[in-house]
Amino acid sequence: MAKLEGHFSKCLQSLQTTSPSLLLLASLDATTSQLSQNPSTIFDNPVHLAMEAKHKIKLIPGYTILDFPNIDPLRVTVGVFDLGFSGYEVDDFLFMDQKVVSELPGPRFITLPFCPGTCKEHVDRLILGFKNFISSPNFNLERSHTFSHSINKRVDLEPWIDIKMELAPREAFFAKKKKVSIEDAVGKICGELVCPFPPGIPITTPGEVISERVIQILLQCKDEGVKLVGVSDPLLSSILICDV
Structure with missing residues (x-):
């Protein structure tokens, strides 16, 4: 039975998305409904809160804000590469410390979504979480120096074109x-x-x-x-x- 279940799982994996999420699909339906009722101002508050969060995070030592023209105003991407920790570690801390759930942690960054349900309290908890991280016992400058010194030795993650398909x-x-x-x-x-x-x-x-x-x-x-x-x-x- 277990072998059959594993085979069935592999079949599904070859056809479906790598990120199935019923919560995401439900939120899209809810947002579509809200947009139909209030299309002109629904995103004004989250955009404002995202800007406020960027400004406050920039004031915290060790964090970098990814910010350039035409970037999605409802996403805040924070670089953590100068801290000596990965985005996954910062993400885990934010959740344990302030119950903050990110959209996408990575080796060097963490991305946070701002949606119509975002409020001032959420931003305050986010900022507090970032501050608490660099003041936590697990944080130390020696590891930060070692990490930043060796970051250039990490694997190159730029797109590559030497992919070879031997079989369909x-x-x-x-x-x-x-x-x-x-x-x-x-x-x-x-x-x-x-x-x-x-x-x-x-x-x-x-x-x-x-x-x-x-x-x-x-x-x-x-x-x-x-x-x-x-x-x-x-x-x-x-x-x-x-x-x-």
Whole structure:
């Protein structure tokens, strides 16, 4: 029975979104309804609160605000790379300290949404959470120096064009599979979809030749505590390849 459930899960994974969320779909319906009733001013308050949050976060040492023309005014993206901690760690602290839920944490940034339901209290808790983080016992300047000194040695996450597909995804899905150690996977044909979440974008897909860069990114994700969706080995000591 468990084997059948696993096969069914793999079938769904090859067809559906990596980020299914009934709450998100429900919120879209609710926002559409509100827009129809008050289209001209519904976003005025959250935009104002987002601007206020950006201004106050800029005053806190160690944080950087991603801000440039034409950026989404309902999103506040905060850089944490000068703190010596990842966005995932800051995200966990904000939730534990102030019950703040971000939209998207990452290795170097954390993005927060501002919606029609956002109020002044939410902004105050967010600012307090950021301040509490840098004054918490876990925060220390020595780690910050070490992190900023080594940040240039991290894996290059710029888009790359040397992706090689050896098999069509359908062929890879039905192909015979076997597990190999993560160190021996370079040059092999990937047999499973491996997707760091967030952001929910696959790093490698079935049928793709696994490159050294892909392995480096996956190991970096593992070190940073990123949840890996789709991989058969959660510890990432092995990966599924096509045995062809």
